[in-house]
Amino acid sequence: MGNLTTEQKVERLWDVHQIKNLMGRYALYHNANEHMKTVELFDLDREDCWLECGGMGVYKGPEGIKKFFYDWHLSLAGDAKGALNMHTLTSEIIEVAEDGQTAYAVWLSPGIETRRSEPNGDMVAMWIWGKYGVEFVKDKNGDWKFWHFTITQDFLTDYDHSWVETESGKGVTVRNDGIPANDGPNTFDDDGYRLDKIWGMNPRMPMPYKTYSEM
Amino acid sequence: MQEIRNLMAKYEYYHTAKMHKETKELFAQHTPGVYIDNSSLGRYEGLEGVERFFVKFHELLDGDKKGSLCIHELTTEMIEIARDGQTAKGLWSSPGLETRVSNVTGKLEAYWVWGKYYVDFVKEDDEWKFWHFYITDHIQCDYHTSWIEKDEVKGEVLENPLIPKADGPSRFPNTVYSREHIEELVPPVPEPYETFTEE
Numbered sequence: 001m002g003n004l005t006t007e008q009k010v011e012r013l014w015d016v017h018q019i020k021n022l023m024g025r026y027a028l029y030h031n032a033n034e035h036m037k038t039v040e041l042f043d044l045d046r047e048d049c050w051l052e053c054g055g056m057g058v059y060k061g062p063e064g065i066k067k068f069f070y071d072w073h074l075s076l077a078g079d080a081k082g083a084l085n086m087h088t089l090t091s092e093i094i095e096v097a098e099d100g101q102t103a104y105a106v107w108l109s110p111g112i113e114t115r116r117s118e119p120n121g122d123m124v125a126m127w128i129w130g131k132y133g134v135e136f137v138k139d140k141n142g143d144w145k146f147w148h149f150t151i152t153q154d155f156l157t158d159y160d161h162s163w164v165e166t167e168s169g170k171g172v173t174v175r176n177d178g179i180p181a182n183d184g185p186n187t188f189d190d191d192g193y194r195l196d197k198i199w200g201m202n203p204r205m206p207m208p209y210k211t212y213s214e215m
Numbered sequence: 216m217q218e219i220r221n222l223m224a225k226y227e228y229y230h231t232a233k234m235h236k237e238t239k240e241l242f243a244q245h246t247p248g249v250y251i252d253n254s255s256l257g258r259y260e261g262l263e264g265v266e267r268f269f270v271k272f273h274e275l276l277d278g279d280k281k282g283s284l285c286i287h288e289l290t291t292e293m294i295e296i297a298r299d300g301q302t303a304k305g306l307w308s309s310p311g312l313e314t315r316v317s318n319v320t321g322k323l324e325a326y327w328v329w330g331k332y333y334v335d336f337v338k339e340d341d342e343w344k345f346w347h348f349y350i351t352d353h354i355q356c357d358y359h360t361s362w363i364e365k366d367e368v369k370g371e372v373l374e375n376p377l378i379p380k381a382d383g384p385s386r387f388p389n390t391v392y393s394r395e396h397i398e399e400l401v402p403p404v405p406e407p408y409e410t411f412t413e414e
Binding site: 021029032088110 | 216288290291292293294295306308310329353354361362363364392393394395396397398399400401404405
């Protein structure tokens with residue numbers, strides 16, 4: 001990276017800024033239940049876009065993205081009254097490829113949700129912490145879009161129980177009907193905190209790279 | 216960009232350190248139209264409004280300062296600088312916490328206070344300053360009572376009798392969570408723009 005010209009360095013700063021705003025837009029649309037707008041943040045011209053969510057599997061192509069972000073979240077929100085997703089973005093690392101065509105970034109995301117619990121479907125306040133690992137690509141107009149979007153779930157616990165207590169069988173059971181069929185299983189074994197889990201690096205660490213094929 | 220980010224972070228650090236007079240100095244000092252707009256409390260206009268909201272109100276809340284606490288983190292940042300370079304818009308989600316004397320129990324109580332900041336920045340004497348400062352409240356609940364059960368909360372931050380009278384209503388509808396609340400895109404997402412015009 002030491003060979004970049006000043007102009008290239010400025011371009012990379014601009015790319016980082018655009019990527020940060022794109023990811024911020026995702027979090028805000030998600031919070032506002034604007035789920036189709038979330039889908040449109042992906043490069044839907046690319047059949048090879050995908051989303052992977054820990055514990056839920058892989059959703060492939062524009063249809064898979066829509067199934068996960070629109071169909072499922074619409075089903076979760078119901079009539080939208082009391083529905084809540086606030087997933088904050090912190091601790092970012094962003095690496096833009098030397099060729100400026102792709103980028104890869106990670107965020108830690110401490111967040112909260114209101115979900116429905118078993119057996120009666122009562123509203124329940126949940127802590128949800130996870131990570132995002134996102135590969136970005138420039139679309140045909142030169143705008144940054146989501147390409148490959150990984151969500152890992154560190155823990156999902158109700159307001160009154162810790163992640164340790166939740167794994168010990170305390171706390172509420174979240175209602176999980178309506179989850180769309182995935183297009184494949186998870187590529188990583190990481191569905192959140194477990195008492196016997198040894199924490200590893202997932203999503204992978206962004207490192208400087210020249211072009212996507214070498215990443 | 217980094218100057219705007221630093222300005223916003225200075226606000227947070229001053230706020231936690233109870234340096235409210237310094238907070239006021241982060242606002243434009245001679246550009247017309249300065250205000251603070253809180254979605255729950257209303258609009259406070261001019262530097263006098265800033266003084267009333269950020270200095271006098273918070274000094275009253277702080278009391279003797281012992282045990283009083285405000286930590287409002289800045290996350291999920293979006294920034295757009297106008298193409299003319301004279302103004303900018305920024306948006307942050309802020310998962311925060313406070314310790315206040317409850318108006319019900321009369322004791323120090325711990326609260327979760329999650330909200331968003333939406334700020335119009337203006338360049339004054341070649342320096343970025345706060346111009347229009349919006350705070351939207353989203354989650355207000357005491358530590359032992361979730362945002363869903365908060366009807367049982369012992370003391371509400373938003374029902375504090377020390378709250379100063381506003382100069383007018385907020386631009387935004389109520390954003391505080393309830394079982395009936397429907398989340399909307401409030402505040403709006405900053406979009407690229409040429410020059411500032413009133414939204």
